[in-house]
Amino acid sequence: MRLFSLFKHKIYLAVILLVITLTIGVLGYKFIADYSWVDAMYMTVITITTVGFGEVVPLTPEAKIFTIILILLSVVIVGFAITVISEYILSRSSYNDLIHRKVQQEIDKMNDHIIVCGYGRNGQEAVQKLMAYNKQFVVIEMDTDIIEKYESDKNIHFVNGNANEDEILEKAGIDRASALLCALPEDADNLFIVLSARQLNSTLKIISRATAETSQKKLKLAGADNVIMPDRIGGDHMASLVVVPDLIEFLDNLSVVGEEDSINVEEIGFSQVCLDGKEATIKEINLRYRTGCTIIGYRSPSGKYIVNPEADMRIEKESKLIVIGRPEQIKKLHATFGI
Structure with missing residues (x-):
């Protein structure tokens, strides 16, 4: 991260130097060559970028000397800016590749871990519970924005891709995993994952979420050991708080995970x-x-x-x-x- 901070400072410096060069060029052509502001801007840009277009009007000897100085100055500054930006892009790409390779190496060493498909609301809740129990797990997530948001947490190992694909499941180590949690919002996606996962690992414990009642039986037939319907659980819990409120509150206060005390x-x-x-x-x-x-x-x-x-x-x-x-x-x- 210190490397990227250094690159950012260099980029800021390059931008400031470019702005200063552009300002000097515009003011120089305005007052030395007596150009209009638009012509001065045009001459400055074509001079700095060295595109080779002709002058707006013939230059005076003083303006020619100023142009020579501007060209020499801009060559150094523009070259510096291009170098810094190129290094930043290449280094960031190399850094990300290095991080992904390191994460994949750690995943390849896991055994009897849990695979969580989808890092939405339900997936995050599942991960928090697994972390509280010090369980090894891998998260498969297709949205790169979500991965970039949470990958700074070293306890979470992400595999970027669609969990419907066998290749992605294999990257997550499905052949060595003990359980798989399907937490995607669409029942059809969860169904396809369950089918694929069951073929890749016949002994895997598979737990899937479902939204529709009809999906529950299909997921069971596809190979899911347990099917959870969050909406049903939520509604049942709310009704229970009306029917037997003291009992439910007592059960809610029973902590099964967290700090030892x-x-x-x-x-x-x-x-x-x-x-x-x-x-x-x-x-x-x-x-x-x-x-x-x-x-x-x-x-x-x-x-x-x-x-x-x-x-x-x-x-x-x-x-x-x-x-x-x-x-x-x-x-x-x-x-x-x-x-």
Whole structure:
């Protein structure tokens, strides 16, 4: 960035010198050669640019000497201006190419990352959540203006292009990714991306947004694991605030992400609570006594969810526990189990 700042100062200097030269030329031809203002401007421009047109009227000896001096002066200044502007354009292009190559090299090293298609409102919300959880991710965005606006954030890796194209998905490392989020505003675009992504990576977890009810089933058939309808969620949330306001406000205040001293809900896996690798019951791990957190949910290896599981339920391999607690209890949970 310091390089570009230096170039900008040189460009400003070149422009100032050109303006000064133009002013000297106009005033010189006006008062030395007794030209009109228009003729003086015309003679100055054709002299500085060395286009080779003839004089408006024959020059006096004094005007000829002035023209020689103006030509010599303008050759140096115009040459300087052209050099500075050319260097700035070439250096900026080279700098951008260097940055893009560096970003692509970092993407090529990623594994089990998340690909976010579209950096609009929904895409930005998704990225904020992923950043809060320290997840690796890549954003595919077609609008170069958006990329230029946000690419200064070193935590965001952009791939410029249309996510509908297999080549762009491959640049984002879809063969090594663990999940893909389709956050484009058009359902047709999301549908095409889901189809392409599922063909390129059969084990990929795909989550897509949808606007129309009819698109939900189509996206599922195309290979999406989950389909989110933001409008439905928003309307349902507003209605719930009328029907059961206290419950919804309580749930809204449960923090599942953010600073460590504000989290209330946590998800922990089998390997984190059963450090010896052996299956145990909820009672045997005694999470409540050891950390103060309460287990409110259990996800079996097959994906079945059980709310408020019994104490004698056995925690199987590849299962997960959903726990709730105050921030200090969650912090103790992290320390106890090394999360």
